[in-house]
Amino acid sequence: MKILYIDCGMGAAGDMLTAALLELLPDPDQFVRKLNALGLPGVEFKKEPSVKCGITGTHISVTVHGEEEESCDHNPDHGTLHAHEHGHDPHEAEHGHHHEHGHHHSGLHDIEHIVREHLPVSEKVKEDVMAVYRLIAEAESQAHGVPVTEIHFHEVGTMDAVADITAVCMLMEEIAPDQVVVSPIHVGSGQVKCAHGILPVPAPATAYILRGVPVYGGSIRGELCTPTGAALLRHFAAKFGDMPVMATQRIGYGMGKKDFEAANCVRVLLGEAADKRDTVAELTCNIDDMTAESIGFAMETLFAAGALEVYTVPVGMKKSRPGVLLCTMCREADKDEMVRLIFKHTTTIGIREQVSNRYTLKRSVETVGTPFGQIRKKVSAGYGTRREKYEYEDLARIARQRGMSIEEVAAQSKAGK
Structure with missing residues (x-):
């Protein structure tokens, strides 16, 4: 069984999870190019090395028309949704983010339109993105005391939120772990200053999302886990707890922007568990x-x-x-x-x-060359058994394009004709 363990000893944010998961891939730069080809208006991902407490990892920044959203506390969490009640000052935002005048605000329906109609990603990724968004929108709704339909998101926040959440969902699809285990989450301590005043840590939306999840504070003052980080962990985690017994194969470090006494990073470990x-x-x-x-x-x-x-x-x-x-x-x-x-x-x-x-058998996805180009192939192995099957969506796409049956595409791909 392929297990992904996410160590949240310094909390989590959307950009930190993106950076950590990128380090598990054989070619992270190629995946960044794939992210930049999503076609999100004005959005650009930038990957750079970062060192925290002597540990080298990756830092990811997301800019929208050259503007990077900044947080007054932990690290910039591009995925944090900035919810506004109708009638509030439209230039104030949650968690201490401040923006220029004149930006547009979007509702959850607008975001769903962007995700479902304009993102060139699989249906699974679209479903994952919207599930994460719904978790955050529900939390923001609870924090504001208004229906989800009245929650609006800042234009810059919308684009980089879609970018961060989509990046993590795409990476999870690419890595395809059989199980995701998340450590107890360090949420930070103290208070965080925002446009509406002083809020306790964890912020109300984060606390709502992490109901029932093992969390803890500590001596580090500040917001270590953001609503977006919390929602991504909540959506993908099969369970929360200690690292399971597994043979680690790859390790990734996703770095935050600020410096603390401890290394400000999310660490991910990908390994195999003998017990399937x-x-x-x-x-x-x-x-x-x-x-x-x-x-x-x-x-x-x-x-x-x-x-x-x-x-x-x-x-x-x-x-x-x-x-x-x-x-x-x-x-x-x-x-x-x-x-x-x-x-x-x-x-x-x-x-x-x-x-x-x-x-269960160990499952993986391989990309193979065929007379029709690159096709994904699902491989299941274990207990002395190995099975292979071409990805249905790839076969169906080729069949539609060439006026063939799915069986013909599969047979010719296997034969290499």
Whole structure:
């Protein structure tokens, strides 16, 4: 099992996570060029070496039309959303960020339009980006005491937020860990000055996102974990705790901008665990009064929220009614969210839970040359077994372009004709 362990001994921010994950790639510069080719208006990623307490790592900056958003406290967190209530001074922002007059403000609907209609990334990355955004928007809504629909984001904050969040989601897709484990998170201590006044650390939005997650303060004064960093960790983590037993293969350091007594960085370790068993929760419920379309929508929603598997089984129910058994498999860390979504999107009044151990093959993605160009190939191996399968989206794209069937594309790619 490929495990990604994220060490948050100095908190986390969007740019620090981006920089750390970049160091795990064989060619980080090529990936930065890929990020700069996303087509986000005026956005530019810059990668540079950085040394903190004698440790060399990577620092990433994101500028929008040459302007880099600055934080008055920890490091500039380009992904932090600056939420405004209607009627507030539009030139004030959360967490101490100050901006020029005349910028445009966007709502969550505008951001979704940018992500879904204009980002040249996979559907998985789009779903991950929007899931992270929803976590932050909900937290900002709670902090302001207004509906999510009334939360607006500053123009500069919007672009670099999309950039940072998208970068991390793309990197997670590229690295493709089987499990993400995050350490207890150092959130900092004291207070942080912002445009609205003095706020406690962690900031209200960060504290809301990290409910139920092990966090701690300490002697370092300042905001170490930002809302964006917290939301990215919350979305991708399968669990929070100590580093698991694994054979480390690659290590990355993502550096913040400020200097402290301790190295201001996020450290990531990518390794293999000998034990390929993990634990999943199986949630089941019986339904006999929903249309097929509604059940299908519920399944899509659960998948989008991170379910490992969702399926239905036809069953006979009381009073001889035909119905379906809806089965959802998820990581234990996602269980509460899955329960909430099942109750929201189905008519069931009860959900059963069973915790199971599962054994999985080691999975990876390779890029191979074919007569049609580069195609991704999924490889699963372990227990003396190896399976290979071309990525469906790549086969489908070529089939559409050339008027061929998917089977023909796959056969010719394998044969090398």
